[in-house]
Amino acid sequence: MGNMIKNICLGSCPNCSKGKVFEDKGGFFKLKLPKMYKNCTICSYKFEKEPGYFYGAMYVSYMLTVGEAVGLYMLLAYVFQFENNFQIFLMIAATMIGLSVFNMRISRIIWMHLFKT
Ligand SMILES: [Zn+2]
Numbered sequence: 001m002g003n004m005i006k007n008i009c010l011g012s013c014p015n016c017s018k019g020k021v022f023e024d025k026g027g028f029f030k031l032k033l034p035k036m037y038k039n040c041t042i043c044s045y046k047f048e049k050e051p052g053y054f055y056g057a058m059y060v061s062y063m064l065t066v067g068e069a070v071g072l073y074m075l076l077a078y079v080f081q082f083e084n085n086f087q088i089f090l091m092i093a094a095t096m097i098g099l100s101v102f103n104m105r106i107s108r109i110i111w112m113h114l115f116k117t
Pocket of ligand 1: 013014015016017040042
């Protein structure tokens with residue numbers, strides 16, 4: 001379990017833990033989507049098992065986004081003590097857009113590690 005978390009954070013192959021999953025990490029501010037390798041560069045493990053394999057990663061991404069938004073709301077509400085929630089909403093929306101590429105990348109890695117066959 002600890003190893004799995006470490007591999008997810010490092011973006012390592014779910015099979016051999018050595019190869020990298022993403023060729024290019026992409027980034028919202030670079031206006032680039034992350035680019036995945038088709039197979040692991042070390043063990044040739046196929047990352048996308050079948051077409052649509054990563055649709056399920058959207059649920060992981062949703063879970064991450066909700067968690068981040070709730071955490072951020074509590075932090076902002078505590079630190080800034082805004083009078084209305086609209087300012088907080090705008091800050092959360094901006095942060096979520098900025099984190100979208102990161103969430104996409106990490107959710108695919110989590111998905112692969114959860115359903116490794
Ligand atoms: Zn591998």
